[in-house]
Each structure stands twice: as structure tokens, then as C-alpha cells.
Amino acid sequence: MKECWSEGDLRAYLDRELAPEAMERATAHLAECSTCSELYETISARAAMVSGWMDELTPLPAPAIAPRRAWAGWKWVASALAAAAAVILAIVLMPHRAQRQPVRPRIAPATAVLEPLPVEPTVQVAAVRPRPVRRPASHRPAERTETFVALDNEPFEAGWVVRMALGPDQIQADVVFSADGRARAYRLVGNSSN
Amino acid sequence: MTGDFVIKSVQPAEEIVLIPAGPDRRAGFDALFREHYPRVVAMLARLTGNRAQAEEIASDVFCKVSQRGPADLPWIYRVATNAGLDALRSNARRRRQEEAAGVETVRSAENRNALEEMLRREKRDRVRTVLGELKPRDAQMLLLRAEGWAYRELAETLGIHPGSVGTILARAEAEFERKFRARYGDDV
Numbered sequence: 613m614k615e616c617w618s619e620g621d622l623r624a625y626l627d628r629e630l631a632p633e634a635m636e637r638a639t640a641h642l643a644e645c646s647t648c649s650e651l652y653e654t655i656s657a658r659a660a661m662v663s664g665w666m667d668e669l670t671p672l673p674a675p676a677i678a679p680r681r682a683w684a685g686w687k688w689v690a691s692a693l694a695a696a697a698a699v700i701l702a703i704v705l706m707p708h709r710a711q712r713q714p715v716r717p718r719i720a721p722a723t724a725v726l727e728p729l730p731v732e733p734t735v736q737v738a739a740v741r742p743r744p745v746r747r748p749a750s751h752r753p754a755e756r757t758e759t760f761v762a763l764d765n766e767p768f769e770a771g772w773v774v775r776m777a778l779g780p781d782q783i784q785a786d787v788v789f790s791a792d793g794r795a796r797a798y799r800l801v802g803n804s805s806n
Numbered sequence: 807m808t809g810d811f812v813i814k815s816v817q818p819a820e821e822i823v824l825i826p827a828g829p830d831r832r833a834g835f836d837a838l839f840r841e842h843y844p845r846v847v848a849m850l851a852r853l854t855g856n857r858a859q860a861e862e863i864a865s866d867v868f869c870k871v872s873q874r875g876p877a878d879l880p881w882i883y884r885v886a887t888n889a890g891l892d893a894l895r896s897n898a899r900r901r902r903q904e905e906a907a908g909v910e911t912v913r914s915a916e917n918r919n920a921l922e923e924m925l926r927r928e929k930r931d932r933v934r935t936v937l938g939e940l941k942p943r944d945a946q947m948l949l950l951r952a953e954g955w956a957y958r959e960l961a962e963t964l965g966i967h968p969g970s971v972g973t974i975l976a977r978a979e980a981e982f983e984r985k986f987r988a989r990y991g992d993d994v
Contacts, residue, residue, distance in 0.1 A: 624957065662982050
């Protein structure tokens with residue numbers, strides 16, 4: 613008599629989940645081995661019984677629409693990171709203000725450029741849905757669109773928006789800082805750039 | 807406009823939420839969500855018998871996935887099953903309290919339909935009770951198999967070798983039967 617089959621293999625045999633060649637060998641073996649065929653009977657009876665019990669838990673129809681709620685998690689991340697960024701900003705900026713010294717934004721030189729970038733950046737700033745980033749027209753009046761211009765192409769997930777008056781002309785702008793304190797995107801606010 | 811900017815005033819404007827621009831991660835999560843959210847809900851609905859509760863648990867799990875970064879399937883299903891089993895136990899506790907307080911509504915044994923429904927519900931409760939006593943992986947295995955999952959899918963989702971599915975399934979069924987009989991006798 614050939615080697616007997618394990619309980620797991622016989623369970624897979626019951627579900628026809630063995631490879632075709634193994635299915636044939638198992639069938640042949642069960643025909644000649646009483647030990648394995650008894651075990652197989654036990655396994656199939658138990659599987660049928662458990663299956664009957666499980667069928668009592670009537671499956672419900674699949675949902676037609678997956679809810680959007682799963683995205684709510686981003687808000688928590690944003691809140692936590694934004695709070696951290698705000699604390700860092702406050703610590704960095706407040707002493708300078710007290711001394712009435714000109715304060716440079718704590719950003720890398722390249723990120724302070726407010727000219728439109730030659731290449732359209734890919735960072736999308738959107739709380740609800742992605743939207744292509746548009747370059748702001750400086751003459752455009754203040755608007756509360758969610759359109760920012762990214763200062764680099766590095767993706768980031770959450771940030772803190774700080775409204776600032778920049779330069780001698782005191783241009784109003786919202787600047788997005790990521791959690792590491794770097795300025796990552798901006799939008800001009802109002803019509804004060806003329 | 808470069809250089810020498812002076813910050814004249816600083817005030818927090820608003821909090822924003824950014825969707826990561828990295829196409830891979832976003833697309834990966836979307837695909838994962840589309841394929842597995844309905845499956846997790848179906849599994850949990852079968853387990854708890856409550857669609858709304860199942861969706862709530864599944865949403866929480868996928869929330870965690872989105873925060874956690876690249877997620878592995880075994881983690882998702884393990885967390886979902888554990889949460890489902892917790893819900894199952896607290897549901898049972900609440901039901902017992904309600905019954906003790908006389909909230910039970912189906913009392914009319916004269917009504918044949920009501921009696922049948924009561925018996926069916928008792929049977930369902932028994933199955934859920936025993937599932938709740940199993941190890942989470944065994945409960946997962948039985949639930950997903952009852953959903954008609956193939957061995958290959960089960961192996962991938964539970965993080966086990968495909969050759970082990972038969973063994974784990976057979977043991978889970980044996981354990982289910984043993985616990986059922988231990989609790990409710992031979993009245994199956």
C-alpha cells in the first residue's frame with residue numbers, strides 16, 4: 613500500500629483543491645486504503661456539518677457603493693502633523709518678531725521663489741477631490757479655491773497653512789508647511805501684489 | 807520677487823488635508839479598497855449579523871490602513887476579524903442584558919413563524935458564540951471559506967502557505983465541532 617494521505621490533503625481533496633495529478637492519485641489511494649477512506653468520511657461529514665452551521669449566518673448582499681468614510685483617517689494625520697508644525701513654527705518665529713528683526717521664512721532658498729515654476733508641479737492640494745494645480749494669476753482677486761502652487765515635486769500628505777504678508781509689498785499669501793517645517797506650496801491671496 | 811521677504815504677520819489660516827501625489831501608493835490603496843472592502847464587510851456581516859456594524863468596523867480598519875502605509879492583506883483581515891469578534895461578544899452581552907430586562911419581543915410560541923424564527927435565531931446565536939470562542943485565524947478561515955473563497959485566495963489573505971490551507975481548515979472545523987458539542991451537547 614502506498615503512503616497514506618494527511619488530513620489536510622484529504623480536506624483539500626474534498627474541495628477539489630489538489631493538483632489534477634494529485635487528485636487522481638488520491639482517488640486511487642482512497643479506493644484501496646480503508647484507513648484513509650474512513651478518515652475522509654469523517655472529514656467530509658464534519659465539513660458538511662460545519663458548512664451547514666455557517667450557512668445559518670445568512671450572507672448579506674454586497675454593498676453597491678463603498679463609502680468614502682475610509683478616507684477620514686487622513687484628517688487625523690493632518691491634525692496631528694499640523695499641530696506639530698504649528699508649534700515648531702511658533703517657536704521659530706516668535707523670538708524674531710520680538711526683536712523686530714526682518715525674518716526670513718524658514719524655508720530653503722528655492723522654495724521662497726514666488727514666480728511660477730517652469731514645470732507644472734504635481735502636488736495636489738485637495739481636501740475633497742484631486743484637482744490639477746493651477747498657477748495663480750497675481751491680479752486675480754482673493755478667492756477661496758483650493759488651488760495652491762507646489763514649490764517642489766515631492767509628494768506630502770498633510771500640512772499647515774499659514775497666512776503671511778511677504779516682501780516689501782506685503783503680498784498676502786497662504787503658505788503650506790509640511791510637518792518638517794519646510795514651505796511646500798503657496799497661493800496668493802487678495803489683490804495686493806500690484 | 808526672490809529673497810529678503812519679511813514676514814509681517816503670521817496667523818493660522820486653515821488646516822488642510824492633502825492627498826498624496828505619489829500615484830503608486832494612492833492607486834495601490836484604491837485597488838486594495840475596491841477589492842477587499844466589500845469582502846471584509848461581507849465577512850463581518852456574516853460574523854456579526856449586522857450590516858451597519860460590519861461597515862463601521864471595515865471603515866475603521868481601512869482608515870488604519872490608509873494611515874499605516876503599505877498594508878498587507880493578512881494584517882487587514884486579522885484586525886477586521888478581531889474587531890468583529892469583539893463586536894460579537896459585546897453584542898451577545900448586550901442581548902443577554904436586554905433579555906434579562908424583558909426587552910425580548912418574540913414571545914408568542916403560538917405563532918408558528920415566530921417560533922421558527924426564534925429557533926433559527928437561537929441557532930445563529932450558537933454558531934456565533936462558538937465562532938467567538940475560536941482562535942481568530944480559525945474563525946477567519948471558516949468565515950472566508952463559507953464565503954466561497956478558493957484555497958489560493960485564503961492562503962494569500964491569511965498569509966499562510968497554500969499547501970497548509972487544507973490542514974488549517976480541517977483543524978478549524980474539528981475545533982468548531984468540538985466546542986459546539988462541548989457547549990450545546992449533541993443537539994446539532
